Amino acid sequence: MAGTLQPQQLMDSEVVDPEGHKIGKVGNVYLADSTREPEWITVKTGLFGTKESFVPLSGASMDDKGVHVNVAKDLVSDAPRIDADGHLSSSESAELYRHYGLPMPRTAPDTSGGRGTSGPTPGRGERTAETRGMTGDRDRAGRAGEREQAARGTGDEGMIRSEERLKVGTEQVEAGHVRLRKYVVTEEQQVTVPVSHEEVRIEREPITDGRARTDGKLGEQEQDITLHAERAVVNKETVPVERVRLNTETVTEDQTVSGEVRKEQFDIQDDSSKRHRKS
Structure with a gap:
């Protein structure tokens, strides 16, 4: 409700009507x-x-979107034109209450005699303004000068248009783990090795000179010879064959990133020629 709102919170806040239409921004707060x-x-x-x-501010509330009031935007646009110079007279207050269809608050009789008094004034709806920083008259005079300068169209200062841009950098993050592990596998291996063996060969030699001596008798006789052969013998031994270690190297590649950015644009309403254009 309006009673819980603080002037510092209200200043420069967006004002929204019950239909969600933005009316404008708060300029002054009247207490x-x-x-x-x-x-x-x-x-x-x-x-x-x-x-x-x-x-x-009767029945108004405030959230992160702004001040929500209980009057329509069109009704605000048609409100009586009263200078926001820091004080409202009794007649001006009554005129505003009638325009918005609100009952006049019951207060003490007005003895101020009209505009220009300082401090709280007992009367029929007299109000006093409180601005940001509590600088009162000096801030109001500055805003009045700005309004007058803008109305004449002779101001040197324009509005600054800003926009968001992507600011891209890099950071070191953990991408994974690599582990080097040694284990034993068994495989069949074939090796060809030459081996030799002895074989019997019968040699025959004819006797022609008759010098061979025999006993002249026939009979049985035998001769025994031992044969030899080589056999493949397998033994195993462990020998070092290779050294393996883990190391890292940096590889640079291009990566495309995207994101949404906002930018301000100007909306120009020219009341003199009834033109509307954006820039």
Whole structure:
């Protein structure tokens, strides 16, 4: 509710009507003399926000999207034109209450005699403004000068357009683990090795000179010879054959990244020629 809102929270906040339409931004906050709680706000509307309209805070609430008021945007646009100079007279307050269809608050009789008084004024709806930083008159005078300069179209300062851009860098992250492990496998291996063996060969030699001596008798006789052969013998031995170690190297490659960025654009409304264009 309006009674829980603080002037510092309200300043420069977006004002939204019950249908979700943005009305403008808060320019000034007006406090009730009797309760010192926010009662009215002025909303910057019109071309470049140079016009301020009074909006009631009765039943208003606030969240991260802005101040939600209980009056429609069109009703704010048609509100009576009253200068936001820091004070409302009784007649101006009554005119605003009638426009918004709100009942006049019951307060003490007005003895101020009109505009220009300082501090809380007992009366029929008198209000006083509180601005950011509590600098009051100096801030209001500065804003009035800015509005007048914008109305004349002679201001040197323009609006700055900003946009977001992707700022891409790199960071070192863990990408995985590599483990080197040694284990034993068994495989069949064939090796050809030459081996030799002895074989019997019968040699026959004819006797022609008759010099061979025999006993002249026939009979049985035998001769025994031992044969030899080589046999393949397999033995195993372990020998080092290779050294393996883990190491790293840096490989650079191109990678495309994408992301959404926002940028500001200008919306120009020219009331004199009824033109509307974007830039």
